[in-house]
Amino acid sequence: MWNWEYAIMILPEILKALKITVSATFVAFVVALVVGLMLTLARRSNFKPLSLFAGGFVGFVRSTPLLVQLYFIFYVLPEYGLSLTPFVAGVIGLGLHYSTYLAEVYRGGIESIPPGQWEAAKALNFSTLNTWKKIILPQSIPPVIPVMGNYLITMFKETPILSAITLVEIMQTAKMLGSHSFRYLEAFTIVGVLFLVLSYSSSLMVRRLEVRLNLR
Amino acid sequence: MWFDILPSFWEGTKITIELTLFSAVIAFFLAFAAGFGRLSKFRAVRLLSATYVEIFRGTSLFVQLFWIYFALPLFGIMLPKMVAGVLALSLNAGAYGSEIVRSTIISVPKGQTEAAIALNMTPWQRTRLVILPQALVMMLPPFGNLIIELLKGTALVSLITLSDLTFVATVLNSSIMRPTEIFSVLLIIYFVISLPFTRGIRWIEHRLSAGRY
Numbered sequence: 215m216w217n218w219e220y221a222i223m224i225l226p227e228i229l230k231a232l233k234i235t236v237s238a239t240f241v242a243f244v245v246a247l248v249v250g251l252m253l254t255l256a257r258r259s260n261f262k263p264l265s266l267f268a269g270g271f272v273g274f275v276r277s278t279p280l281l282v283q284l285y286f287i288f289y290v291l292p293e294y295g296l297s298l299t300p301f302v303a304g305v306i307g308l309g310l311h312y313s314t315y316l317a318e319v320y321r322g323g324i325e326s327i328p329p330g331q332w333e334a335a336k337a338l339n340f341s342t343l344n345t346w347k348k349i350i351l352p353q354s355i356p357p358v359i360p361v362m363g364n365y366l367i368t369m370f371k372e373t374p375i376l377s378a379i380t381l382v383e384i385m386q387t388a389k390m391l392g393s394h395s396f397r398y399l400e401a402f403t404i405v406g407v408l409f410l411v412l413s414y415s416s417s418l419m420v421r422r423l424e425v426r427l428n429l430r
Numbered sequence: 431m432w433f434d435i436l437p438s439f440w441e442g443t444k445i446t447i448e449l450t451l452f453s454a455v456i457a458f459f460l461a462f463a464a465g466f467g468r469l470s471k472f473r474a475v476r477l478l479s480a481t482y483v484e485i486f487r488g489t490s491l492f493v494q495l496f497w498i499y500f501a502l503p504l505f506g507i508m509l510p511k512m513v514a515g516v517l518a519l520s521l522n523a524g525a526y527g528s529e530i531v532r533s534t535i536i537s538v539p540k541g542q543t544e545a546a547i548a549l550n551m552t553p554w555q556r557t558r559l560v561i562l563p564q565a566l567v568m569m570l571p572p573f574g575n576l577i578i579e580l581l582k583g584t585a586l587v588s589l590i591t592l593s594d595l596t597f598v599a600t601v602l603n604s605s606i607m608r609p610t611e612i613f614s615v616l617l618i619i620y621f622v623i624s625l626p627f628t629r630g631i632r633w634i635e636h637r638l639s640a641g642r643y
Contacts, residue, residue, distance in 0.1 A: 371490040378589060385496070
């Protein structure tokens with residue numbers, strides 16, 4: 215059944231692909247952080263069409279599957295002359311999908327700021343930009359950092375979906391190894407254990423961070 | 431062209447909804463079993479439920495589905511696609527659901543339990559008559575969100591060639607090569623299926639907060 219020799223033989227190749235998985239995770243996370251903040255700000259905008267669009271976008275993206283969104287980006291955009299590599303398409307898809315979740319995280323942080331802070335900024339004649347930059351965001355982001363960390367872990371776990379648009383990350387490598395030898399057990403088990411170990415240990419780290427932030 | 435594609439989309443939609451409903455029912459039971467299991471007074475039960483939850487939350491549905499469909503046969507367990515799909519979806523959602531069950535039960539104020547003990551209720555009466563009715567109401571919105579996640583997760587079964595909505599769309603796309611129309615319709619269908627749930631959650635949340643402040 216389980217063949218240790220074979221498992222040890224394929225391990226280096228799977229570990230090599232982990233690099234792609236990790237870099238896709240981080241690039242997508244940056245996309246999600248930036249777009250998420252823009253969505254939150256757009257939703258709070260006084261300009262109705264903009265806030266309606268942001269709200270609709272969040273609702274739509276959150277209730278449709280990431281896999282289908284990736285297909286859309288990867289197969290539809292080339293029809294309009296925008297061909298993307300699997301990595302770029304994957305990072306955009308994953309980033310946009312989770313930006314809608316991070317928008318809620320930012321919103322939670324911003325709404326927890328007491329109204330007195332807004333009033334004080336106004337009384338001190340801060341411009342809108344400065345109010346956000348110097349008063350609101352510096353207070354609303356640190357408390358939600360653990361939640362963001364949890365989404366980083368979630369995104370890491372979701373990267374195997376990018377194999378569906380032919381990105382050769384860890385899952386795709388496992389699939390190829392499996393189809394070569396007709397042995398899927400070792401390759402998929404290694405991938406599963408890797409994800410479990412990495413995501414569980416990082417979630418413990420996030421939990422520690424949460425405790426430390428609560429103490430202050 | 432629409433006459434050709436809409437009937438096959440309909441077939442796919444039925445499979446997707448079936449998958450969602452079956453998995454939701456099984457996940458619901460798993461969530462309660464594992465959620466109560468983690469609060470059990472027996473160490474072994476707590477450990478067992480925690481292991482289940484951490485394994486299925488620590489890896490993604492994608493990996494679980496592929497493991498069940500492609501790796502289990504090496505142990506001599508060959509599952510039909512539909513069974514493998516429902517199994518992976520419900521085990522995954524059940525793990526997330528157990529956290530909902532656990533956290534809502536913990537969040538029922540302690541005074542409620544103490545009052546029930548003071549009234550000489552048995553542990554079973556305490557749970558059934560005092561704790562659960564309050565916890566269940568709080569569980570409704572997060573369970574609604576879980577069903578939406580489940581619905582989105584069903585798209586992955588297309589990768590083990592179960593003919594759900596997404597699979598139908600990819601097959602159509604490779605035969606008639608109209609990605610714009612096909613994938614737009616696909617996204618809209620998923621959105622429409624999820625609408626009753628998103629609306630329902632909003633309605634329940636509204637009802638729950640009524641009269642609170």
